Amino acid sequence: MDELVELTNALKDLGLTEYEAKAYITLVRLNSGNASEIAHESDVPRPKIYETLSELEKKDLVEIQYGKPRRYRPTTPEVAIEKLAQRYHDATDLAIKELKSLKKIETGRPEEIIWTLRGGEQIVNRIQAMLPSAKSEIIMGIPIEDLPLFIETISDLCSQGIRIRLTFGKDDLPRLTALPLDPNLEVGIIPITLPDENALPFTHPGRHIIPPGSRIVVIDENEILFTFPSVQESEFGIWAKSPGLVFIFKFFYEQFWNFAIPLEERLKKTDLS
Numbered sequence: 001m002d003e004l005v006e007l008t009n010a011l012k013d014l015g016l017t018e019y020e021a022k023a024y025i026t027l028v029r030l031n032s033g034n035a036s037e038i039a040h041e042s043d044v045p046r047p048k049i050y051e052t053l054s055e056l057e058k059k060d061l062v063e064i065q066y067g068k069p070r071r072y073r074p075t076t077p078e079v080a081i082e083k084l085a086q087r088y089h090d091a092t093d094l095a096i097k098e099l100k101s102l103k104k105i106e107t108g109r110p111e112e113i114i115w116t117l118r119g120g121e122q123i124v125n126r127i128q129a130m131l132p133s134a135k136s137e138i139i140m141g142i143p144i145e146d147l148p149l150f151i152e153t154i155s156d157l158c159s160q161g162i163r164i165r166l167t168f169g170k171d172d173l174p175r176l177t178a179l180p181l182d183p184n185l186e187v188g189i190i191p192i193t194l195p196d197e198n199a200l201p202f203t204h205p206g207r208h209i210i211p212p213g214s215r216i217v218v219i220d221e222n223e224i225l226f227t228f229p230s231v232q233e234s235e236f237g238i239w240a241k242s243p244g245l246v247f248i249f250k251f252f253y254e255q256f257w258n259f260a261i262p263l264e265e266r267l268k269k270t271d272l273s
Contacts, residue, residue: 008022008025015084016084020055024056027073033071035050095248115238115239124149138220140215140218142215166185222241223240
């Protein structure tokens with residue numbers, strides 16, 4: 001089984017989540033299968049299997065035969081690896097280009113495409129100004145203490161059909177359940193840290209996924225705000241209208257969103273481990 005672990009890790013290095021890698025490997029072994037068969041053979045939890053297969057379809061790694069039940073067939077390994085490699089190289093090239101241009105943008109453009117923010121009030125005001133501009137999607141990773149500041153706006157946006165995803169740690173559950181959350185709001189509960197075998201490419205084993213005191217807010221495809229844990233008296237953050245930066249952050253965010261347990265499922269459990 002060591003070979004399967006190495007293969008899973010290799011696919012994760014190319015951008016798949018662990019669930020996606022396991023599901024794809026299982027499909028290659030089975031040649032085809034329905035969701036129940038794939039979940040059973042791959043050890044992907046049944047509540048996650050349809051989402052996992054949907055993501056594989058978006059990445060052109062599986063084909064779907066519609067029927068009752070649906071059946072799934074894998075893209076050939078040669079084509080699949082080529083697609084994953086191209087996706088990885090595209091993300092790498094874009095990251096390099098955007099990172100090299102950050103200093104140039106900050107200091108060379110009077111219109112300030114990228115702004116620095118200092119102080120909690122300025123950061124909160126910027127988030128409040130960002131949220132109503134959303135057209136289709138909002139991603140938020142914020143301290144639980146901040147949520148009441150935005151809950152009314154978030155509820156209004158949910159009622160307009162805006163997809164909103166928030167992530168919190170298991171220690172936030174008592175405060176979450178005390179808030180009036182819109183039923184269409186997607187809340188994912190993730191461990192504060194991940195075990196070594198589940199460490200993601202942008203984290204270190206045993207460290208926080210989103211460090212305490214940090215925030216990340218992404219609006220649609222072109223606007224982002226992120227802050228850092230305060231090391232001085234005032235908080236510090238960056239707000240930018242940059243499709244490139246949004247692409248980079250969303251690329252990584254999608255990978256650890258798969259580890260999240262939906263709030264309604266988490267409330268039925270007694271332990272997140």
